[in-house]
Amino acid sequence: MKPVIISSVKLSKAIPAGVTVVAVSKTQPPGKIVEAIDADFTHFGENRIEEVEQKWTRLPQTMRRKVTLHMIGHVQSRKAARVVKLCDWVDSVDSLKLAQKLDTRAAELHKKLSVLVQVSFSKERNKFGYQPSAQFERELLAIHKLENIALRGLMTIAPLVDDPRKARLTFQKLAQLRKYLSEKYPQLNLAHLSMGMTNDYQVALEEGATMVRIGRGIFGA
Numbered sequence: 009m010k011p012v013i014i015s016s017v018k019l020s021k022a023i024p025a026g027v028t029v030v031a032v033s034k035t036q037p038p039g040k041i042v043e044a045i046d047a048d049f050t051h052f053g054e055n056r057i058e059e060v061e062q063k064w065t066r067l068p069q070t071m072r073r074k075v076t077l078h079m080i081g082h083v084q085s086r087k088a089a090r091v092v093k094l095c096d097w098v099d100s101v102d103s104l105k106l107a108q109k110l111d112t113r114a115a116e117l118h119k120k121l122s123v124l125v126q127v128s129f130s131k132e133r134n135k136f137g138y139q140p141s142a143q144f145e146r147e148l149l150a151i152h153k154l155e156n157i158a159l160r161g162l163m164t165i166a167p168l169v170d171d172p173r174k175a176r177l178t179f180q181k182l183a184q185l186r187k188y189l190s191e192k193y194p195q196l197n198l199a200h201l202s203m204g205m206t207n208d209y210q211v212a213l214e215e216g217a218t219m220v221r222i223g224r225g226i227f228g229a
Contacts (some may be wrong), residue, residue, distance in 0.1 A: 012043040012226060019226070022210070023155070027217065027218055027219065028051055028220075029219075030052065030080065030219060030221045031044050031226050032080065032193040034053070034223070036227050038063050038066050038067060041064075041067070042067070045075060049079070051076045051078060053079075053080040054078070054079060054081070056081055057087050057091050057095075060079070060091075061092050064094060065094070076097065077094065077095050078095065079098045079100065080099045080193075085104060088106065088162030089113045091110070092119065093113075095121075096121070098121060098123045099123070099124040099202055100126045100137075101126060102125070102136050104216055107175060110156075111154040111155065111156045114156035115155070121156060121157055122160050122162065123151070124150065124162060124163040124200060124202050125161075126165075127144075127162050127164045129164065133178050134139070137173075145193075148196070152195065159197060159198070160197065160199060161197075161202065162185065162198060162200070163180075163200075164182045164225075165203075166178040166208055166212075175204075177213070179217065182215075202217070203217045205223070
């Protein structure tokens with residue numbers, strides 16, 4: 009049995025029904041992606057638009073149509089048009105400016121783009137994502153009003169730590185933030201909490217994750 013199929017069986021037992029598994033296929037060749045599609049993975053995540061263009065345009069359209077493709081890496085505004093053309097979700101929206109660029113391009117393509125807004129709880133200034141604040145709330149409401157953007161929820165990346173349990177506080181903070189925002193702004197659709205990766209997804213699930221990003225746990229090294 010191929011490793012990707014074994015991973016599929018293991019994850020189906022470990023992850024509750026209703027949780028979306030995004031197979032992180034960055035650096036993986038098209039052949040491995042095909043194996044994962046054949047193993048019934050339907051959501052895939054890539055970090056760079058250049059890699060999306062190199063790999064995903066080579067897949068047969070019949071196979072591509074089976075897949076929901078997520079851009080999970082940071083998106084530069086100048087690359088927004090390329091991202092909208094090939095991706096179904098952008099899971100890393102971290103500014104109103106970027107959201108507006110994505111919205112404009114989606115309108116040109118007559119496309120509704122699903123997005124997650126990235127939140128950072130790190131004190132490091134070089135980390136991508138919104139810090140919770142009044143400005144964040146104003147921009148979140150503005151993103152929600154964009155006609156060609158479908159705001160689906162929030163995303164965060166926990167710090168890399170040796171013990172996955174140390175990531176718990178980050179996941180708790182995102183869950184609490186969603187609860188606060190949903191109560192204050194009931195018009196928002198924040199159905200998804202995207203948090204947790206191969207090393208810490210089990211902790212994220214315990215804290216309410218509805219979407220997890222798994223790379224090594226599916227494809228290996």
